[in-house]
Amino acid sequence: MALQALRNIVIVGGGTAGWMCAAALSKLFQRDGMQSPWTIRVVESEEIGTVGVGEATIPAIRSFNTVLGIAEDDFLRATQGTFKLGIQFVNWGGLGERYMHGFGAVGQPVDGIGFQHFWHRLDAAGLAGDLFDYSINTTASLAGKFLRPRPEMKGSPLAEVAYAFHFDASLYARFLRGQSEARGVIRTEGRINEVLQGEDGLITGLRLASGEVVDGDFFVDCSGFRGLLIEQTLHAGYEDWSHWLPCDRAQAVPSESTLPLLPYTRATAHTAGWQWRIPLQHRTGNGHVYASAFMDDATAANTLLANLDGKPLAEPRLLKFTAGRRKQSWVGNCVALGLASGFMEPLESTSIHLVQNGITRLMDLFPRAGLDAVDIALYNRQMQFEYERIRDFIVLHYKATKRDDSPFWDYCRTMSIPDSLREKIELYESNARIYRENMELFWEPSWLQVLHGQGIRPRAYHPMADLRPIEQIQAFADDIRSVVRRCIDVMPTQGEFIAANCAAPKI
Numbered sequence: 001m002a003l004q005a006l007r008n009i010v011i012v013g014g015g016t017a018g019w020m021c022a023a024a025l026s027k028l029f030q031r032d033g034m035q036s037p038w039t040i041r042v043v044e045s046e047e048i049g050t051v052g053v054g055e056a057t058i059p060a061i062r063s064f065n066t067v068l069g070i071a072e073d074d075f076l077r078a079t080q081g082t083f084k085l086g087i088q089f090v091n092w093g094g095l096g097e098r099y100m101h102g103f104g105a106v107g108q109p110v111d112g113i114g115f116q117h118f119w120h121r122l123d124a125a126g127l128a129g130d131l132f133d134y135s136i137n138t139t140a141s142l143a144g145k146f147l148r149p150r151p152e153m154k155g156s157p158l159a160e161v162a163y164a165f166h167f168d169a170s171l172y173a174r175f176l177r178g179q180s181e182a183r184g185v186i187r188t189e190g191r192i193n194e195v196l197q198g199e200d201g202l203i204t205g206l207r208l209a210s211g212e213v214v215d216g217d218f219f220v221d222c223s224g225f226r227g228l229l230i231e232q233t234l235h236a237g238y239e240d241w242s243h244w245l246p247c248d249r250a251q252a253v254p255s256e257s258t259l260p261l262l263p264y265t266r267a268t269a270h271t272a273g274w275q276w277r278i279p280l281q282h283r284t285g286n287g288h289v290y291a292s293a294f295m296d297d298a299t300a301a302n303t304l305l306a307n308l309d310g311k312p313l314a315e316p317r318l319l320k321f322t323a324g325r326r327k328q329s330w331v332g333n334c335v336a337l338g339l340a341s342g343f344m345e346p347l348e349s350t351s352i353h354l355v356q357n358g359i360t361r362l363m364d365l366f367p368r369a370g371l372d373a374v375d376i377a378l379y380n381r382q383m384q385f386e387y388e389r390i391r392d393f394i395v396l397h398y399k400a401t402k403r404d405d406s407p408f409w410d411y412c413r414t415m416s417i418p419d420s421l422r423e424k425i426e427l428y429e430s431n432a433r434i435y436r437e438n439m440e441l442f443w444e445p446s447w448l449q450v451l452h453g454q455g456i457r458p459r460a461y462h463p464m465a466d467l468r469p470i471e472q473i474q475a476f477a478d479d480i481r482s483v484v485r486r487c488i489d490v491m492p493t494q495g496e497f498i499a500a501n502c503a504a505p506k507i
Helices: 015-028 060-067 072-079 115-124 136-143 169-182 297-306 351-365 373-399 407-414 419-431 444-453 470-490 494-501
Strands: 008-012 039-044 082-084 086-090 098-102 164-166 186-189 192-197 203-208 213-215 218-221 238-240 249-255 265-270 273-279 284-290 317-320 324-326 334-336
Touching: 008 015, 015 039, 015 060, 015 169, 015 351, 039 169, 060 072, 060 164, 060 351, 072 169, 082 494, 086 136, 098 136, 098 444, 115 470, 136 470, 169 186, 249 297, 273 297, 284 297, 324 373, 334 351, 351 373, 373 407, 373 419, 373 444, 419 444
Parallel strands: 008 039, 008 218, 039 186, 086 265, 218 334
Antiparallel strands: 082 164, 086 098, 192 203, 203 213, 238 324, 249 284, 249 317, 265 273, 273 284
16 A cells, blocks of 8 residues: 655744744745645744744855745845854953954865965964964954955955854744745644644644644654654653753843944853854844853853943843753654754854754655655764764864863863864874864864864874975965955955845834
């Protein structure tokens, strides 16, 4: 007997994750002039608030928006968005220190060998400039400049500008909801009183507080931390990473916008955590992520408010979390996305990317009919790898520090770390080698900037870096730095670029 096709898709929870999923499914399951065989329904309740702190992104979000057919300037106007060239880290390696993790390349490879090997050779001879001067993203960030890449200018750093966005997550969800409903997605308002299951354990429907039953063949859990379907119903289990990532709370507050409008996120380390600063067109998003074992809530709120650039627009809002991931992101006929799938603090702006990544993998493995264990196992294996590699990158920021000014930093500096991260650090410490494994999210320049920015230095470098005359290497490096500076001179400020292209209406 033929298996029944999975046609009725129910997304539990709206917010950023839910409407990203609805927008993607409705776009990709629909073809011009054809009636889609799938029904997509979002069940959400206005009584249940959303976390809404994921306002900073990484460049992959541009691909997601492009697939959905979203015009970038329209999206930025609708979400009060700004551009992001990277993240500035303050007080992480040591008090008073700061560095940029810029998107995009640092320098250029020579003879197939990474630029850092030649830079370390020059540095040993006292001939190198600051490593970050060889990146257009880091240099433009600090100058407050922005320009979209100019691909026609081949060979110029202006052809390689990599960027992402800051935006209001609630406005992004609203924007995607409009697109989704225009493509036939049904929104149902209501609280869920009961999750219905068949004898085989698969979810068959949802009983709402109104008494209505919403039937479905396939369910996507975007219900947030509680994981209504994936955890409370299907008991996927949770892998707790708080021994590596001890921060378990955040206080979030918006503040008045201040000038200049900087094209980067700022992460400032405090005595028991760190504070984010995300500049939007209409306000600045702020939050203090901290470990409750080392700081109480009142002190955390006061620290946040004392370090704002502008007047607060609300009272701080407390969020509680446990860093980690579901042991299975796909169980039976249910996939979890967003906070229902796991939580990684937003230090490297990966929250929305993990939603996007989960949607992409779901589309790739979406079942035609029935449920194949091999597909489910592959999805879970891929998501586990993605979460673990992002975890390692975030743990690096805490581990690689000289700070000894508080019990929190003493703990982080001396804590054990995952073997996969230890190998990354040891490879760099030995001969400045950095390897990207199995398409993990963060590529070599990202690891380089954080490793270097937090004070880790290699004992040696690749022997091929010694084969060219040092004068030739110095001239090559000096040319890169000079060209980057000339490019910065012709770029407008971010404020000027937004005013000319994508300024949002005043609110």
